[in-house]
Amino acid sequence: MEVANETLTAPVKAEKSIELTGSAALLEALIVEGVDTIFGYPGGAIMPIYDALVDYGDKLNHILVRHEQGGIHAGQGYARTSGKVGVVFATSGPGATNLVTGLADAQIDSTPLVCITGQVFAHLLGTDAFQETDVINITTPVTKWNYQVTDATEIPEVIAKAFYIAKSGRPGPVLIDITKNAQIQKFDFKGYTKCDHIRSYRPKPIVRQQYIQQAAELINRAEKPFILFGQGVILGEAEKEFKAFVEKSGIPAAWTVLGAGAIPTDHPLNVGMLGMHGNYGPNVLTNSCDVLIAIGMRFDDRVTGRLDKYAKQAQVIHLDIDPAEIDKNVKSTVPVWGDCKETLPLLTELVEHKEHKEWLQQFHDHTKQEVEQVIEKELNPTTDEMTMGEVIKQLNELTKGDAVIVTDVGQHQMVACRYAKLNKTRSNVTSGGLGTMGFALPAAIGAKFGAQERDVIAIIGDGGFQMTLQELGTVMQTGINIKIVILNNHFLGMVRQWQELFNERRYSFVDIQSPDFVRLASAYGIEGKRVDERKDLVSALKEMMDHQGSYLLEVTVTKENNVFPMVPQGCSVSEIRLK
């Protein structure tokens, strides 16, 4: 077996071996890996593992979700707030296929997960057995690594490898499929050793000093340098190093949706959000800067807009841990391979202490325009109907920016990301790359388990909420305390916005009806309220935050509001529209 031969460098410390089933060995392994919470759903092919869980209940908290997709999004939420690996259990067949959306989401957003799926007995593989699905092949494109275990003796090594791969380098989801016979099989368990080396796997490229020097020279010569930062700063736990770099170099810094919160939103050098619905200045000035410094971000098309008109005037310094990201979308002048926790301090040391006052002023000038034309009417509307933005503004007043904000996908997501105040890292949990509607409710459950001392607020649209609302059952059964804010515009708002702007208002299936969300919550024993008028908003939000336990607040917002600014698809970032 390849795995047995190659993966473990440290010798297995066997004082004396004990006889364990594959299932028990799996749970022992999870405990050594520091796992405390598992999100899962039982089924035929994973029953032996669930049977073993009965004996490990005091060490492993298993959260019974209502759907495997909910389980994996919860695992993602947990990983995003805790910084640990999210662990998910599912059975074979439909259980495993229900994980696919979450795996794709975790893969594109670099979220560390270890998913364990049950599988039919090894002798039944390939026979179209009951609940048999070729989960390894189905999940290959959406996992960083996957492996099928058919013999219990493989379990310790494979699980060690799974955790190492999920968490190291650029993190990602790993799926381990374990056949039922391997779960039942007894073997001599010789202890568990964590994996820290796989010869074919290079999690971190070696830092090259020559590139650091070239980058520093470019930065020191630059008159209009501009920093773009992404989730890489958070995943690399390099928030401090990043802040030091920004503050010493005095360079304005803008964030991708997943990078939000890596430095506080009100930091004087934080100039706002990038991308399609980002802030005005960061988009326009991308095409004016002379040196672009991209840190832990991957130039997603929603960030760059039209690529052949993206920052063509600038020299590009790209810091990334994943070599495949360098030059993938935007050609770099200087590629700074490596973990930004290592590369940023090296760079900070070489950059000169500067203040780019005039350049920074240009961002402020753009902000002023954006405030006048967009932000003011979004946050302080004079219309009767409420806007999404004002809900976020009022929420900021109550959270002071200390809460974890979990968002779904669509207009409310863009509004929440634009306006939510975030003081701390790991405060923004959203489906960025995949844009998975239905992400927020289960992710908020996981986020709370990952950061139990923090307030967790899920902001969800009326459409997305209805995709995974069954997880209210999980909220009920676990008795956790999360706040759910549904911003209800009675539309699939983002698609409607596009249909209005680009399809001459030909509304096609965006008119969505909803149940009475408050009564729905009530059926699950969750307190709730609906607010239709502005005068009740603040008190309702306050009541929600003060409530002991979970709470659902539905806010009726204006139906046909558009999120602006906007970079229309196929346009350059500097062609961003304010209306």
Place this chain on the structure above:
Amino acid sequence: MSNQDIEKQEFNITVYTENQIGLLNRIAIIFTRRKINIDSLNTSPSEIDSIHRFNIVITESEDVVRKVCRQIEKQVEVLKVYYHTNEDVIWQELALYKVSTDVIAEQVSVERLLRENGARVVVLRKDYTVFETSGHREETDALINILQPYGLIEFVRSARVAIIKDSDGFNSKLREFERLEPGEDVIENEYLNQGQKVFSM
């Protein structure tokens, strides 16, 4: 034809991997997700114990090939990936031809044609004879055309195998590739036989 099509040419991609179930699929989907057709694929154990070597041929622009190679190299069980143009490699395909023995015995010209085309007899039976030849696509194709009138019973051609022309083998190529690549693992051919040590990071 767009500019991109003009830039397209055959590239030979060499992938060194662990011997792992499912890796073929993991590598193949990196091409298929970009809708790139794999023209030829050969996989076999390499000169190093436990390490496999894939030879993959695709027709693409160098820019795409470079990105694809990085995405392949990112896979956990992939040790190293290289790409070369046809000019940089010596390559061969093996072909087998099954022809009725009677026809060959009767027709003297067939024997001459086979000899001219460098075909060798692999199996000689009463009922049929199997010839093999190796070479570039045009060469193996040429023999099909020659044998067709004489009743070609069966034909099969292997995937391409390629070795780089550079007298230093992968050594200097590796260094060149490494120049802009991360990592310190400059793999030298003389080390390759030492297996485990080579790829230590």
